[in-house]
Amino acid sequence: MMTIVNGYEQSDREEHINVLNLESLEARAEKIIPKGGFGYISGGSEDNWTLAQNRKAFTHKQVYPRALANIDQPDLSANVFGLDLKTPVMMPPLAAQGLAHAKGEMDTAKAFAAEGALMAQSTYSSASIADTAAAGNGAPQFFQLYMSKDWKFNEAVIDEAKKAGVKGIILTVDATVDGYREADIINHFQFPIPMANLEKFSQGAGKGQGIAEIYAAAAQKISADDVRRIAEYSDLPVIVKGIQTPEDAELAIGAGASGIYVSNHGGRQLNGGPGSFDTLSAIAQAVNGRVPVIFDSGVRRGSDVFKALAAGADLVAIGRPFVYALALGGALGVQDALQEINHEFATIMQLAGTKTIADVKKAKLADFNY
Template sequence: MTGDRSEDPVTAGESFGRAVQAQIYRAGLFGRTPRVPVSPDALEAAARRRMSRTAWAYVAGSAGRERTAHANRSALDRWEIVPRMLRDVEDRDTGVELFGARLPSPFLFAPVGVLEMAHQEADLAVAAAARELGVPMVISTQGSVPMEETAVALAETVRWYQLYWPGDDGLAASLVRRAEATGAAAIVVTLDTDLLGWRTRDLDLAWLPFGRAMGIAQYLSDPVFAELVAERASRPRQDAPVKPGLAALKTLAGIARRYPGGFLRNLTSPLPRAAVETFLDVFSRPALTWEHLAWLRERTSLPIVLKGLQHPDDAALALDHGVDGIIVSNHGGRQVDGAIGAIDALPGIAERVGGRIPVLFDSGIRSGADAFKALALGARAVLVGRPYVYGLALAGADGAREVVRNLMAEFDLTMALTGRTTTSDITRDALR
């Protein structure tokens, strides 16, 4: 944990929202305002001022004209909450149950790659925030820190592992084995990123962090990946030598710093460059089909959760193939331009699933009220992505913690102010 804390932590409970409010207002009596803006718009604006141009483009950008990202928000805004009055809401329980674990709130830290672009402590800072709040963290395959180190930082906090299914099955099996060994409680298979979307902000800057060995720590720490790299490095190079310019030299130096081992040795070794090239070869798996899920089931006893479903028929296929959970998501609008808002996909999928497995929601959550709407439309829990990354950029672990703490507090107060005392009380009749 970093930063000089001016406030004592608040523990989730029946008065969580009021306690967080009181904490902020008490600090104001002594002239202290929140280090991380509470308003979602102010939070985003502050993070934009703090982050580099390339980091902001990568985190905030979406596909094409970014219509899907806008649709995520406008679709959430179309739903309106209908409060009920004169109900005893003094005691509330914001907890939910997922795969046998009782969680203090319906929020999870979504898997976000390349967190080093927001803060040097990256995944470790988010793990510290998750540990303090008791909120699960979904560890990303595109992490900036090996999953084993992130797991240590999480201590006993629930963690899931998000699998970007690579092109090499041996590598996929190795990543899953490592996730199991670190105590992951579920495997989240991201389906909507078998190829990178047409992300115009990154393209305009010609910036792909993975080509600079950023966000590939899971691969660089993997024994199967190391074998693939060694095999590639042993091949004779086919391209003609090119004298690198200043930009290329900076890139090569960055790769050498991030590759395991000594910096000076890496500068003259073929392995760092071969590692980046190997990653670019194995990252995507566009040939992935429903039949591959049986292969994964043979290799893990953990619950398998599919992330990225947007059509009820795909939810039905997920049930047919024995998956244990679904995350309705369009990857925050980062993959397909002009797709439906994610919340518009939720009711149909929840209805098709019919409570047989948990349905979670991702893409567009910016407030506790948004989470309330998602639960009313059939979600068991929600994943938060960009907002906590903005907090991370502003104040490291403390910033990520405060962002999610504020979401939890607003959710608690929204429950109380609408006459709900448990998350199971949040049903479709809460909305119009």
């Protein structure tokens, strides 16, 4: 059940999987994904301290049970950025999903479309913008831009994304250089599979290149002026990803950002920073409802989704576990994983006395020191 490309073994499984919980998928996927690819997907930067803090941060707040709320059958539907979604859980723009599965982003897009959830695709996808969009069969998608030093490249991929019908541009601003990822160094990791968008738009195919070489073509300086320029050129909502302080949120909104994406890149960039959830509340308070807030980094349980929404997020993204599910079962596996996290989240909503996402966003979180 493998496809071999340039000597790299890609899973081509297409089957339902049993999902006890999202965290349980990692160990199972490690048995399938080749060592170099798994290290790239799973690893953080330096000694993984911030990666670990992303999980620990969720223990800093607790959900109050509400027993007399007189509700049943919680409604997970959400309308964000004018999009009607069946769940606030979304797929972040996680790169190079071909490392996990032969169909990569196309199968992920297919699964998220089937569940009425939002998919974001990366500049560094294994599949092209057009192919990933087509796999979603008209379901809403965002396109994430790693801004290049070459403005013609930026224009080309934005043009392609607009042609494919994406609903927004996610501008990643926290990756002007690559984090010091020791797993990739230990594994001597080089991308074995071409990155379709780089290949098409003459930025180097990604095959045989290391992380540092890929990032060398990326813009090393990004300012509020770049947010404004991309918003004006694309004429699409621009969501600024990698925000970890209220000050940067203010700069982004002032430059015309239509959304703020609170993320520390899953602990893959600046090691020694706080867990992303610990930064969310202050940023959401600064945004004060002016634009939607997306959150990711460390989300693994339904209670994490609940806490993120209650702390000010409008959408909650989960990355690595869905890629592990992709390796284990393709599109069907991703669907199973998404259904499981939605089930957990709905259970927490019920027990917390919240009928709708609007109710969750009004819920007060406890702050006890254990």
